[in-house]
Amino acid sequence: MKAERAKEILVHLLEIPSPSGHEDRVALHIMEFLHKLDYDVHIESDGEIIDLVVNPDAELFFEVHMDTIPIRIKPFVRGNMVYGTGASDIKGGIASVLLMLENLRRLKQDLNVGVVFVSDEEHGGRGSALFMERYKPKMAVVLEPTDLEVHIAHAGNIEAYFEVDGKEAHGACPESGENAIELTYKMLEKLKALEPFKKRGKYFDPHVGLQELICENPYYLIPSLCKGRLEARLLPDQEVEDVLDLFEPILEEYTLRYEYTEIWDGYELEDDEEIVQIAKQAMERTGLDEFGAMRSWTDAINFVYNGTRTIVFGPGNLDISHTKNEHIDVRDIVSASEFLMEINEIYGKGR
Structure with a gap:
């Protein structure tokens, strides 16, 4: 059931093209999804860039970008595999966040972290830059395809x-x-x-x-x-x-x-930093056991440059992202959503 729901959420996202500069329709879809769950959505914009913010006063944020590269492959499904431009980078990550938010409502649990959906990651990173101008979270998890590894370092x-x-x-x-x-x-x-x-x-x-x-x-x-x-x-x-x-x-x-x-410049977080310790606890609860490092540009760079201690994590595979073979296993979306739910709970108990 969880995998089928993850597949449904992802396919709807992939059916809405959102190359950089054209995120409006997918942003509207995400807003409607969140409003149906009774989440308040704050819109941040500078006239060109749009970001969607949930729980803006949080000190720990989950961040995921809404844009993709221009469409190279239209979406289709083969069993648990969903293909299409953006499936891995990073609409599978969006789906994991939406699935988490949906499950929190279903289980009547609090959202303790903030969530931000940003524009323009693939082109210039202006969405995360705008967010960091107006918000200064202490910690962040940036969603990118990491094969469910927790990346505590960045090239x-x-x-x-x-x-x-x-x-x-x-x-x-x-x-x-x-x-x-x-x-x-x-x-x-x-x-x-x-x-x-x-x-x-x-x-x-x-x-x-x-x-x-x-x-x-x-x-x-x-x-x-x-x-x-x-x-x-x-x-x-x-x-x-x-x-x-x-x-x-x-x-x-x-x-x-x-x-x-x-x-x-890249960075590497120390083992005793709070976000790393929270991630370790969540990994133990969900059976994830791999640390790694991100090899490509991500919005984590804008976060760390502004003082936010940031890990990178998500479903999907970086190697095949942007290719004509881009795809994702929806079961990994479920695993990612469960990991994010654990972080939300651990962080909430520690406040």
Whole structure:
């Protein structure tokens, strides 16, 4: 029964497209869902971004974003598996929160935590930034696909746009030109050889690679210009500024121009922090036993930068998120909702 209800909630969410900048319809659906359960919903907006807040005075918040990437696969169901853009990232997480709120009402239990549904996570993180401007919770659980692992650490990141300038020559005369594609890969190899990327991490290893590469060459020529985007994933304890100092001489050598488009430091919570201890108790009650670290941008970065001690947790798999094979097991949505209910109860008793 729980799995079927989770499936029903998720499919309704997936039937409403909500790519970044177009969250209005799914926000309205969530508001109507909550109003039927007699929850008060506070709307926060700056004219462009909309956030939905429940129990705004709480010091511990569950946060989940409403937006997805543009639709790549329409929803369909195979048994307990639900497919579709956003199934894993992160409408399965929304469904787990809604299922928790529904079960609290059914069991006549109090909502002790706050809940916020935000916009724009996939595009610029403006929804969580707006929320943190107006609210300062002490702790948070940010819902993201973690395979039900509790992530107490978070990667740092550097993303840069670049243009590599070569020298045009006839395609049969490579010795007379400079191949921009080959120069790009020489640049990448130098970046990969830097000391920070030789280290090994507790949860994952650091990595630098190309995310995008465009080298238009419609004629029989040695390509003279490559435009692209590279990304470096850093360990939680690696300082972004230290890595930038190593990056810049290489980028200066190989690129016509470059621009950093995303930069953030990672973090790792201490074992004795309150939110970690609450999560441990909830894990023991629900049979979850894995700690981990988030490898991608999440709204947790905006929370931690503003002083909120934050873990990342949720149903779904990060590896397949954004792909044409994106899907989720609805039984994991049920497990996530039960974990969140335990946090709600543990936190309520400890206040």
